[in-house]
Amino acid sequence: MVLYGVAALALCMLAGMIIGDLLGVAVGVDANVGGVGFAMVLLVLVSAWLRKKGLFPKPTEQGVLFWSALYIPIVVAMAATQNVVEAVTGGPMAILAGLAALACGAALVPVISRIGGRSEPLPEMTEEEKLEV
Template sequence: MVLYGVAALALCMLVGMLIGDVLGVAVGVDANVGGVGFAMILLVVATDRLRKRGLFPKPTEQGVLFWSALYIPIVIAMASTQNVAEAIGGGPMAAIAGLGALAAGAALVPVIARIGGQSEPLPAMTEEEKAEA
């Protein structure tokens, strides 16, 4: 069953990369545009729908969670393949865009934190829940 989770992730990754390649061609860029992001969105949507229909057993979920834990290192590895030195050497626009995105993200943290308001704290874990964790 864990294998099914890994297979679902692989399928989403292939479809996401295909969408990224098609989008790159559509905008005239010789690169994959957002393929990993599309793959993760597909994975979230697919697993949510399967879970709601009761077709997503716990072992299958473990296969998806295993690879989901590796998502950030994979994205970092992919980003490291970008030619940062060439982008900065081409002009200050890359640095300005990066700093602008950083400033916007930092400014939006308090705004996003206020969305939804206060909620009740979670109840204490039962002995059974502690044993599962």
């Protein structure tokens, strides 16, 4: 049943969020620390385990894949609801501060990626993969 997949996904996310909030309380900040990350690891582990036992059939999988496929449209909706006006009208200092942080961070990506051996680039996407979003 498709809903089993959606429910498993929701359960992983809620569990991850609770872990993230608890971690926030433990270190004394009013923020969720890594909730989404924990939820992702949980989903990977739980789904792999269930699949091995044959308890994660195709319809269940569809429930997860549907939300995964909705990701880009959701991000587009998110972009359309950002406070762009405030970002742009913050003045030169805000713009420079944001850009400086971005530039310094981006410059470090190649440095960090070198730690522990190089990684191979992913194979080129096929035309078909590019078109389906």
